[in-house]
Amino acid sequence: MARLNVNPTRMELRRLKTRLKTAVRGHKLLKDKADETIRQFMVLIKENKRLREETEGEVSAALRSFLLAGAVTTAPVMEEAVAMPGYSVELETSEKNVMSVMVPQISVKEGDKKELYPYSFAGVSAELDGSIANLSEVLVKLVHLAEVEKACNMLADEIEKNRRRVNALEYVMIPQLEETIKYITMKLDENERSNTIRLMKVKSMIENRT
Amino acid sequence: MRNNKIAVIGDKDSILAFKAVGADVFHVRNYFDAAETLKKLARSYAVIFITEEIAENVSEIIARYKTRPYPAVIPIPGAQGSNGFGMNGISRNVEKAIGTDILNGN
Numbered sequence: 001m002a003r004l005n006v007n008p009t010r011m012e013l014r015r016l017k018t019r020l021k022t023a024v025r026g027h028k029l030l031k032d033k034a035d036e037t038i039r040q041f042m043v044l045i046k047e048n049k050r051l052r053e054e055t056e057g058e059v060s061a062a063l064r065s066f067l068l069a070g071a072v073t074t075a076p077v078m079e080e081a082v083a084m085p086g087y088s089v090e091l092e093t094s095e096k097n098v099m100s101v102m103v104p105q106i107s108v109k110e111g112d113k114k115e116l117y118p119y120s121f122a123g124v125s126a127e128l129d130g131s132i133a134n135l136s137e138v139l140v141k142l143v144h145l146a147e148v149e150k151a152c153n154m155l156a157d158e159i160e161k162n163r164r165r166v167n168a169l170e171y172v173m174i175p176q177l178e179e180t181i182k183y184i185t186m187k188l189d190e191n192e193r194s195n196t197i198r199l200m201k202v203k204s205m206i207e208n209r210t
Numbered sequence: 211m212r213n214n215k216i217a218v219i220g221d222k223d224s225i226l227a228f229k230a231v232g233a234d235v236f237h238v239r240n241y242f243d244a245a246e247t248l249k250k251l252a253r254s255y256a257v258i259f260i261t262e263e264i265a266e267n268v269s270e271i272i273a274r275y276k277t278r279p280y281p282a283v284i285p286i287p288g289a290q291g292s293n294g295f296g297m298n299g300i301s302r303n304v305e306k307a308i309g310t311d312i313l314n315g316n
Contacts, residue, residue: 041307049300049313056292063289066227079226089232091214093256095279104279106257109214136231142286143216146257150282152303157277159307 003180008187016184020177027169034162037099041155048152051145055138062135069127081128089139101158103151108140217251219244220261224288228259241267248272252281261288262295 006012070078090109095102216233218225225235236251238244244260245268251258258281265272265285272283285296301311 038307045300045304045307045313048303049297052296052300056287056296060287060289060291063224063227063287064291067223067289070226081230089216091216091256093214093280102279104256104282106282131227132230135227139216139228139231139233142259142284143257146259146282146284149284149299150279152300153276154279156303156307 002176003183004176006180006184008184010188013181013184013188016177016181020174020181023169023173023177027166027174030162030166030169033099034159034166037101037155037159037162040098041152041159044148044152044155048145048148051141051148055141055145058134058138059142062131062138065127065131065134069125069131072125072127091143098151098155099158101154103154104147106143106147108143213254214256217255217258218260218286219247219251219258220264220288224261224290233259238264244268245271248283252283256280256282258283259286260284261286262293263288263290266293266295 004016006016092107092109094105096105097103216228218228218233218235219238220235222237225237229235234255236247238247241264244264248258248260248268248271252275260268260272260283262285265283272285275281275283285299287293287296301313304313305311
């Protein structure tokens with residue numbers, strides 16, 4: 001590993017030693033952070049997978065039964081039936097801090113569900129009622145899925161970034177600092193020795209003269 | 211800003227049902243249309259569901275919103291059933307975070 005391009009002085013040595021201390025401490029902290037983030041991520045991703053498996057089937061089923069319900073009437077009737085929904089879903093959104101990653105928190109606002117079926121029952125088939133009731137139940141789950149999946153996305157990103165930081169510290173920064181500190185210490189020791197020798201030489205020269 | 215509502219982007223068959231349950235639906239004809247709609251909706255909606263088939267083709271735009279808390283762009287299966295794009299997303303996340311897909315491995 002290449003050492004840093006610095007002057008081998010005592011001041012530089014002291015500066016590098018503090019930097020090394022900070023780097024080692026930062027590395028330890030980041031490693032702990034990585035462990036905990038991965039643990040949280042595992043919990044979330046498992047829930048994400050479970051939710052997705054559940055909802056995927058349910059959404060397809062609900063949509064299919066909706067299509068089937070549409071098949072017995074004509075397309076314009078169908079469109080007219082759902083053209084003016086009785087209410088619109090409101091969400092409650094906030095942010096939550098998971099290992100210093102701001103992940104969203106989303107829930108469906110419990111509004112007054114006045115009328116789930118915005119059409120006259122005379123015009124459409126009974127299957128439509130069922131599929132809409134199903135779908136509005138799935139929608140709550142889907143919103144939960146959205147929250148969890150988003151959190152997973154963001155945590156995965158954070159874990160990747162964090163890993164790069166840990167690796168950069170562990171394999172580049174810290175070895176470099178250690179090597180440079182060693183180089184400076186050796187250089188200073190060498191200077192010390194040559195100084196002593198010079199003094200001894202001078203002393204013997206003076207002694208020989210007299 | 212955010213209007214705390216749900217948007218659904220997809221083909222006509224898949225989204226009509228969502229309209230009935232109170233989400234705002236946006237019908238797109240082609241992928242270019244989808245990309246434009248998504249960009250526009252991302253500014254205001256908190257949650258955007260997008261059918262897998264379309265999500266697959268505008269994935270680079272979806273990736274743009276991945277690291278932000280809002281909007282949450284989530285692929286959902288359409289009326290034709292799931293093609294596995296949503297599940298792949300989970301596997302990709304695991305791979306990105308841990309290095310190998312440990313959920314589907316066992």
